[in-house]
Amino acid sequence: xxxxxxxxxxxxxxxxxxxxxxxxxxxxxxxxxxxxxxxxxxxxxxxxxxxxxxxxxxxxxxxxxxxxxxxxxxxxxxxxxxxxxxxxxxxxxxxxxxxxxxxxxxxxxxxxxxxxxxxxxxxxxxxxxxxxxxxxxxxxxxxxxxxxxxxxxxxxxxxxxxxxxxxxxxxxxxxxxxxxxxxxxxxxxxxxxxxxxxxxxxxxxxxxxxxxxx
Ligand SMILES: Cn1ncc2cc([C@H](O)c3cccc(CNC(=O)c4cc(-c5ccc(F)cc5)cc(O)c4O)c3)ccc21
Ligand SMILES: [Mg+2]
Numbered sequence: 001x002x003x004x005x006x007x008x009x010x011x012x013x014x015x016x017x018x019x020x021x022x023x024x025x026x027x028x029x030x031x032x033x034x035x036x037x038x039x040x041x042x043x044x045x046x047x048x049x050x051x052x053x054x055x056x057x058x059x060x061x062x063x064x065x066x067x068x069x070x071x072x073x074x075x076x077x078x079x080x081x082x083x084x085x086x087x088x089x090x091x092x093x094x095x096x097x098x099x100x101x102x103x104x105x106x107x108x109x110x111x112x113x114x115x116x117x118x119x120x121x122x123x124x125x126x127x128x129x130x131x132x133x134x135x136x137x138x139x140x141x142x143x144x145x146x147x148x149x150x151x152x153x154x155x156x157x158x159x160x161x162x163x164x165x166x167x168x169x170x171x172x173x174x175x176x177x178x179x180x181x182x183x184x185x186x187x188x189x190x191x192x193x194x195x196x197x198x199x200x201x202x203x204x205x206x207x208x209x210x211x212x213x214x
Contacts, residue, residue, distance in 0.1 A: 005039055006069050006098040012036070013105055020107035022078040029071050029102075034200045041071035042141065042169055043199025049207050050139065053167050054079045059136035063126070063159075064088035065119050065150060066142030070099030070106075072169075076139060077108040086111055087126065089142075091118045119150050124157050134161035140179075141169040147179035155188075155212075162214030173198050173205040183210040 002008035009032055017028040026047075033039045042050060054062075054076050062080070067073055067090035077086050090096040096116045103109045113130070115122050119142060127133065138154065140147050147168055154160050171180050171193070183189045191210040198205040 004094065004098075005037060006095055008037070009033070009039060009069050010098050010101055013102055017105060019105055022074050022106040022108055025102065025106040026071065026074055026078075029069065030200075038200055040068060041199055042075070043071075046169065046196045046199065046205065046207055047072070047075050049194045049196060050075055050167065051079060053165060053209060054137065057137045057165050059165075060084050061132050061135045062086040062137045062139070063135045063154075064139045064141070065146070066090065066140070067099045067114060068095050068141075070102045070114075072139060072141060073099065073103060073112055073114075074106050074108055076137075077103070077111045078106070080111055084111065085113065085130070085132075087113045087115065087130065089115050089117065089119045089122050091116065091142075119146060120153060123150065123153050123159070126159065127157070135159055135164055136161075138164065138166045139169070140166060144170060144174055144176045144179075147176045148182055151179065151182070160212040162212065164212040166208075166210040166212065168208045168210070169205075170198075171206055171208040173203055180208060183208060188213050 002011050012032045013028045018024040030044045067088040073088050183191045189210045193208055195206045
């Protein structure tokens with residue numbers, strides 16, 4: 001039942017996870033996608049790397065590119081200090097609708113602003129819309145061919161400060177070769193690769209952490 005994979009994930013969460021308990025919602029998504037049907041969540045292995053980066057940065061302003069069902073949105077939001085905000089951009093209306101409901105079940109919707117639209121159209125509006133200046137952390141997990149153009153757009157919109165951390169999913173599988181070449185060769189970034197595995201599978205993947213140097 002459930003017309004789409006995101007809908008089936010939402011139904012499983014609503015039927016098994018404890019309302020208001022973000023960790024039980026995260027575990028429910030992971031057990032569904034590990035045992036019933038695969039889905040492109042960052043997953044529990046790479047999720048632990050994401051958690052460690054969020055705890056290290058202690059960000060006030062976070063941007064996420066690609067919400068999907070809100071799995072990484074929850075992992076980030078549950079670790080934010082009070083008063084911090086997570087802005088997540090999703091261009092697929094159905095994904096956004098499901099993510100909103102999953103975030104609601106986890107009790108995390110107050111820390112999160114989910115915007116529906118293409119990153120390239122929304123990024124230039126963020127400073128004014130949220131009366132903010134720079135992001136402390138950017139989690140990149142949308143179309144792999146958009147990673148590099150959107151990173152350049154963030155630079156052009158003056159949304160990166162010296163010390164801002166970019167964390168990119170899937171730099172090995174499916175891969176983001178142009179992005180990797182840029183952040184590893186540009187003098188404006190200090191980049192480091194975190195080897196891991198593709199969500200729910202024994203396939204190599206990894207995340208790239210790149211600090212903007214200003
Ligand atoms: C412009 N813009 N602005 C906002 C925005 C939001 C979206 C959507 O959220 C969206 C839709 C479809 C695909 C993605 C990218 N994700 C992936 O493609 C991916 C694949 C795999 C994988 C790995 C192995 C396989 F065999 C198959 C798929 C593993 C992963 O973790 C992924 O993240 C993101 C798209 C463009 C957007
Ligand atoms: Mg991904």
